[in-house]
Amino acid sequence: MDLQRAKEARRETPGKQEESREGALEAYGSSGRSNEFTQNDADTHSKPGPATPTNQRSQPTMKLPHRNNPRRISSSAASRSTGVSPPSSKAMGIPTALGLSSRDQRLLLAAKRYPPVTKKTLSELDLPCIMSNINLRMDANFDRDLHFKPDLDGEKGKRKRKEAADYWDALASEISVYSFYAAVGGTEGKDGEQPEEQFEPRLPVMFETLQDILKTLVPERDHPDVMQNLEVSLLMQQIRKGVLDMVGVSTWLSTLLKTHCAPMRDEWADRMVKQISTALQAQNSRGIVTGLQTLFAILEAMKLDVANHQIRAFRAFLIEDTVPFLQEYFQSKVQSGHFRVESSRRWYHGHRDLLLQTVDKQTSRDSYWPITVMFHGLADLLLQFQKPTEFPETFLFDSDRLWQLRVGLQNLITLDISWYIFESYIHAQKRYLSAPAGTYATFRTRIGSLMEENSNHEDWARGTSPRWLKIVRSIALEMARFASAACCGDASGISDDILAPIEAALEWHLSNESDLFLYFQSAMREKLLTATCTLAKKYLALSPLGICESQRSPCFVFPTTTMSQQQYDIERIAMRLAHMGVLHWRVWAPLLYVRESLSPEDILDLQYARISDCTMN
Template identity: 60%
Template sequence: MDLQGTKEARTQEEGADGPLDAYGAGGGRSNDYHKNERRDSHSHDNPSNVHPLRRRQSPFTYPPGTRPSAASGSTAPPRREPSPSPQAVVIPEALGLSSRDQRILFKARRNPPVTKKTLSELDLPCIMSNINLRMDANFDRDLHFKPDLDGEKGKRKRKEATDYWGSMATEIGIYAYHAATSGDAEDQAQGTSQRTFEPRLPTMFETLQEVIKTLVPERDHPSVMQNLEVPLLMQQIRKGVLDMVALATWMAALLKTHCAPMRDEWADRMVEQITEGSQSQDPKEIVNGLQTLFAILEAMKLDVANHQIRTFRVLLIEDTVPFLQEYFEGKISRGNFHVESARLWYLAARDRAQEEDEQRSPTTASQSDDGLKPLEALFRGIADQLLQFTPPDEFPETFLFDSDRLWQLRSTIQNLINLEIAWYIFESYVHKRSRYLSARVETYSTFCTRIWSLMEDGMDAEGQPISGIDEDGPEYRGGARWIQNMRSIALEIARFACAACCLDSVVADEVITPIEAALEWHLSNETDLFHYFQNAMREKILTATLSSACKYLPLSPLAICESQRTTPSATNTGPLIPAASSNSNSNSNTSSSTISGTGNGTATTSQSSAPQQYDIERIGMRLAHLGILHWRVWAPLLYMRDKIADMDSEPVAFV
């Protein structure tokens, strides 16, 4: 397997004229693995599969005077049922199949859930041409393929697989009945299209043969062809003499020769299931063995693909910028990707950055070199979208393959702001009671941990909402989860307030009511308090981002990727947990703003805590990594194309 797959993949991509879509984009090109979805080949009824010229054709019209009508007594000819093919199998009435079994027998998909086509996206040329994977390789060291079974799409795929294997169990039972009764001639003669079905077993064996041949060396192909000769297997099935146990044993031995040792247990289980099913004449148990067999094949292909990702990871990362530039140049030149609005967005961000610097005093103005100003404008523009109260409709088109990472950064940043608001409400209540926090740093750390643990309710291990949560769509600011857990968060704040004020351990309504009202108001409205923390967060994030960007500019993409493993300089070395800094003077005996539910309030200047500084440095490193790669691709193509002639005098690196 050579490295020419990279150039070949580019050629394949450049020949595609479809629109660009990121992961999960509706109506776009998608796959079965790594968060992607492929539209199944049997779904021919989707309107997107209809040629546009056919869709624009006007409906058929009858010549004048010949249109049939009810008055003339004309009726449409009865619809004729399709005639069964020569391979059609009669459904024996003696089996007494339920209506559900018959429906699945007719309606289930024709191909197994795992086919050579569905696995083809795990081939090396497809891996090398997968732009999403190339981008993800820069940000995730543990990147690997896995079946996409999440969400509605995953539910649909599982349902299709269940129906397919259910129909296969029924089909095996029908073949066994015909073999035992020697194919009742009278039943065959009376068979009609309503009592026959098109068998799936031949296609399953053909698929099995094709997939196994892609997973074993060529020297084993004659053995595969000999043992999986479809006409011979079907003849043996019709006569009831197929030795499924011997076939399963042979396949297990073949697969165990070439798969990882960790898959051997699966192969043995497959043989046991088929053996038990054959001995007990239970088609469902035989089908369980077939399911295990196809699961082994999929796992083997995934193992190969993930090994290739690890092997070619360095190549994928180092080739990111030239690959993307070549890819987008082709798309733009053919008019398949429109980025002028993104250029206008950048120019507007650059103008805002220039105006902002002009309005600042010399001591507070940006100290960046003039050569870094264009890159700094990019970071300021994207930071504004990450920090704004309402989620942006979308990020610029040039961030198409980074949109998921930007939404995640936005969610983290907004959670930081929300936690600061919650801490502010707590301190305001304490100071209103003329109390003093004796162990403020420890209290703050515990407070953030407790509030964030409440936010993790309804989320999976990867921080994503569990199915059923946020069903109306993603709330990227994080407000949906905050509102959903409003009562619990307010109760936790009230508990901290009671402990700080030496009140009764049982939280009274007079404590929780104003706290809950204030929390709901400030989280649901773009208040002055939000603007204060937004502006403070913006300065901190931009400072951290530009600091990291200056370090990354002379580095290669691989070096930048490896640098992300370095722990930031802050003393906190734990996981990235949104934390909030204090906003009130700890020695103050009075609140700096009202605690009422409608007060906007103002916050006083405060020192950032070590946990928050750690989080901000992590955000800055992530945003700088993303921005530097983006800048190297798009600065010469779009943002700075009018100044390419002056690039030699600019210290900004494009490559």
């Protein structure tokens, strides 16, 4: 179960998940390290204990209207098309007289048998999994608001939502089937024969899942109540006879949940009872399922609340333990041959040899110089014209962050090139900007918003992809508006005489590794390395938690001039890069980069070496 990573982007406030969310949580990569922590069964949310009703109810339910003229499908055909196993001895027949549509029949046969939220899908929110999760530990260093949330993004999220919707629709049809059989007094057709179409029932599994999840959320003292009120065999017997008091069950569940969940969930629990009660009065199986969806959404939210509280409680430990945890993990992987680092070694040594040709021997002996090699290597990957194939494998758990830094830096270079082309056009027209600082600030805002479309983890396919051409032309059009306003005093109408040269120049310089690109790339490299190494000097003297805390009150004030606006952006990127680099160096310097050339004492000193000047000329 992953955190929405710094995509980074789209965090949600803990505890405010929508009830309509479906699907499993994102999966974080698991680590191979043993777990040192176990979860306390006792829940710290204590309210007055819930009432304990019995399962013998007096209110009949689920006598639903029957539908006629069904469109039948063969269960054998459905099994062949969906890969469903042959029915078991517990399978139920689909009554022809109920009039289910072909879609409803297909879902009964093929939809998943387990609800979208199960004990297994929530298990990665348990404390031992949190403590052994490498991605989570790394993300904790860079995101103060790190928290779990349901995964509904991308194709994977879309698939999960579809599977969840199919499950709940199938469950609604199944409730109709149970109600039909309760009304007619049995499950057999005419002459004692079972209907041709048979499906595996989901209600028993749903009640078992509900019981399992509740036992992970409530204290052990409440487990007997859970077992008594959710005795699956008794509940199913009452459903088959049409006498289950589902309102009573939902009311008991609401009381239990409100006893142990956060107060903000109380209204949600009351809504669940109301949804089920209203649906039962109307004999609406779809409404009953809506209430059950709300119930499972509450359970997921409760588990998320607990997990996110644990992340906050253990955040300091997770951060402080980052370096020894990663060293132990990677050392075991490298020694066992399950993690190969030769290409990373060659990458580092290649940059070291290259820099040795440009600096004097005295400088190369300084204790800070080895980490400088790494920052120069990273700067080259982040700033090079073409997208790198990949980052060194030693940056496995930082690759997403590095891709984001690369996109940010490439966007800054694009912005510099765009501003240069704009100014060149204005000067060619023998015009001038009356308020260049204000114009630049507005220019950055508007052009930057267009480049937001490139804020994912992939670079433009420069000069070839339709997406790239669309973004470049949008930028050129916005630049032409600025030029029209500066030259003609009117930004509403843009002539081809203005747009054509701007678009041609922009497309050329962004499509080719031109001298203009190389100029701004070189300037960006110098600024980035200066800022990064200045911050690295500070961070090397701090613990991992100290680095995080030092970023709570950034020393950068919001920019007000052309130069300070650009410098602000570079400083923010440099802060991220220095943070990543220092943690990475403390893990990998003694394991790989300098292991062969230094003694153990030197390696220990190197991890906390101070940096005085990292920029190489």
